[in-house]
Each structure stands twice: as structure tokens, then as C-alpha cells.
Amino acid sequence: MYPWRFDFCVTPRSKKEIAEYLGMASVSYCIKRYVDPLVEDGALALTEPKSKRSHTQKYFTVK
Numbered sequence: 001m002y003p004w005r006f007d008f009c010v011t012p013r014s015k016k017e018i019a020e021y022l023g024m025a026s027v028s029y030c031i032k033r034y035v036d037p038l039v040e041d042g043a044l045a046l047t048e049p050k051s052k053r054s055h056t057q058k059y060f061t062v063k
Contacts, residue, residue: 012058
């Protein structure tokens, strides 16, 4: 279903790191298509949940 292994985000990762890992040129497409649905499903969490658009935002796997 998802093009990556969840253990990649055991260490918090930035949007750019995730897009590069997936080999995607468009960071915004990667976030909308893959990351946001995982956050909504509770599989990924935000390091800064109160400021979703923070430039220092990272995503990590929820255990």
C-alpha cells in the first residue's frame, strides 16, 4: 500500500528526507499523497503537532 518501510521514520525525518528516500522530486506531492494519509491513520506522528507547517517539522513512526 505504501512505497516505503515504516522503520525509515523510527528516527524523525523531514519532508525533504522522506521525498528523497522515496525518489520523488516533488516534496509537496509526496507529503499530500503518502505522508498526510499516514498521519491521519495514526501511523506517523509530528514532532511539532501544534505547528503543522513549521519549517522544522519532522515525522516519525508511531509504535
